[in-house]
Amino acid sequence: MTSPALAFAGGTGAAGRGPAAGPGSSDTRDPLGLLDLFGDPFVRDPYPWLDLLRSESPVHQDPATGLWLVSRHQDVRRVLLDPDRFLPDNAQHAVTPLPVAVLRVLARVGFTLPPALANNGTPSHSGLRRVVTRFFNAQCVAAAVPVIERIADELLDAVRSQFGSTGGCDLFTSFAQVLPCRVLMELLGIQGVGPATLVRWSDAALELFWGRPPLERQLELAQLVADFHQWLTATVRSGTAPSGSFIAALARHRLPGGRPLDVETAVAACFFVFIAGQSTTGQLIATVLHRASAEPGMWPRVAGEAGLAEAWVEEGLRREPPVTTWRRVTAQATRLGGVRLPAGAQVLLMLMGSGSDPEVFPKPERMCPYRPNIRHHLAFGAGRHRCPGASLARTEAAVALRAAARGLPDIRPAAGTAEPRMLGLLSFRAPLKVAVEQP
Template sequence: MSHDFDLNSPENIADPYPSYARLRTEAPIYHSADPDLWIISRYDDVRAVLRDPDRFSSDVGGLESDPFNPGLEMPRWLTGLLSRISAVRVLLTSDPPDHTILRRKVSRAFTPRRMAAWEPRIREVTTRLVDDMLAADHPADLVHDLAAPLPTTVIAELLGVPTERNDDFKRWSDNLINGLLTGGPRIPMVRSAIAISWFFLRTIRRRRRDPGEDLISLLITGEGDEALSQWELITFCILLLAAGLETTTNLIANAMLAIFDRPVLRQQLCANPELAAAVVAETLRFDNPAQGLMRVTRTEVTLSDITIPAGAYVIPLIGSANRDPDRWADPDEFLLHRPNLGEHLAFGSGIHYCIGNALARIEATAALEEIARRLPDMAPAGTPTRITSPVLRGLRSQPITFTRTKIPAR
């Protein structure tokens, strides 16, 4: 390339897409020396990495080597603890056969039918949150008042957690995510990891004694090979909380940013709120919450005539793949009803395809429909605060304004 690509630079975090275009053209397999990463940017190569767990492993090691927060230094006691529990299988960072076993165990809790059954409740929660926004006498914030509390409430109810713990859920999730971000703090992350593990440990023990209808109760009912161990249950609950809150919050925020910038799109959506599902689908391609994943090569691999050594960290850039002009016409335009939109990689591809994808789409669609119907003139009222991460794209806050005339829910 004509210049170095810095994954963690403020310019890249603010708007990575021009740099992605240069990578695809000049260095589709780009080697970064510091941190030591191989960055993959073209659609076909990214999809090949995601679909090849034999050569590109998801077992990337512990947090002591985080290229998304190069300054992160883990205390020795925590590094030791991580090494002792490394045998615990985690869905996101495991390979077959462990991944196959874990996926089979948890997938019965995330069937499309089970997720669709939650849609009426999700819409009830969304309606209540918009009611609260209309009734409040303080300045509104898209993230704080809607995009974050919606998935927080839904996941808490899925897990059978009392609503009064929602603030704890959000704080723990934020601290876990923030500790992995560029320049993120370490101590709150460690404290939250301990607190959330202890919380779920006690919750799981209670569910074993007195199971209910919630997701945790469903997951502990397996027998024999279908049973999750206690630590597997804890780590899955933590993953569901952190990943589910962060990605859905950012999906809603990113969709609204696209709408704010496009008056014609706003008019279309307000005139026909049923277009919300199409807006969500295009947002997943155009500005998806998960810009990249991490893999490590099991063996020497050649992609696009470039050889990557064994044991190398690889970042398949989903955000770049989803803007590849070889896959989509006018990739930098936000267009509804693209003919091949289902080929986007926002939820990954292959064996690690996001298990919660249906839930995220339902939540985001409900939020956009409610905004279109009841807050049609919502607009930015200040500069958004962006997440300081090259791989998590979204907002921490977005001040908004709207007419506080109450438009009844339908």
């Protein structure tokens, strides 16, 4: 078992560091010395920084966080395909160290995330992964399409009502954020909690463990995360989950040697799946809606052109994935991209940077929905820890885009709105608002 202190207090962080200038600024210092992974210039437009990293320092140690930033496609892929040399143990550690007051909030409910899925390099991983993939395999995803379409239509009915009264709408909070949560709840048999609560809990966990919030905000987030963990623990312990639900499948699972899965690991698996299965998919949907509604001529095309919604989603995953980075730690001293990394090096894989690598994707800045090698992107990872929900996320985003384009054919980006504020966490990025209006 991993205690909250061990799992989260040892993260890296740069609390209090102010915004940095961009790589093209007049500052005469080394441009990469100005990089701030949480600063507004990087969050707003990371591509110049990612280009600079790939060309000047493809394996670069960030002095503010101590993380080794890996930005070339070939290097990122090598790390993902070698989980014995590059361990997943730090995948869910807090990037900003959690103060004692925050740890106390978590400790009061026995918060712990032992190795289960994303952070599991032990022999138990493959069996737990099989439990997850049974709910997200091709047959299940195909069967889920009518469910996704039904929920999308219900949400769009409410959106149209909002247009009738106000003339505008935010498609993130009213549609993109809610759709995958409701879908996940139906597919996994999640009961006893409402979609709004599950969204709030998930978003709080992302911000607490992957953000750089001040202490007061950390304490607010920790209480929400504690409530989430407490509800999960009570639900798993109760033994009353429906027989076809994800929680019931975990209860039936046996670890190597035939031992039943312990409650703590079952809760850790639920914690990860419930967040990854809806928060990141909502972020993907928000991104593709935002980009498609702003692209001249694209909105009517995705409504009627067969396969275009799927192709647009795939290109969005390449260029602007919701999961922008992921972490690994070296099991031993090794070389990567010509750079020697010591044992225990904290590695940050720049998934977004790998998707814009011109060595793999010519003219990466262009959105080309039918790019011939589009599936070579690494937005869902690769190898043993590749996202088991990738097919469902792709399908939900394509169905959502097509349904919105058909159900709201006359919308356009709201007049006078600049680029929306972006979610700026270490590993997650998406527009926080998709403001649209009808002419």
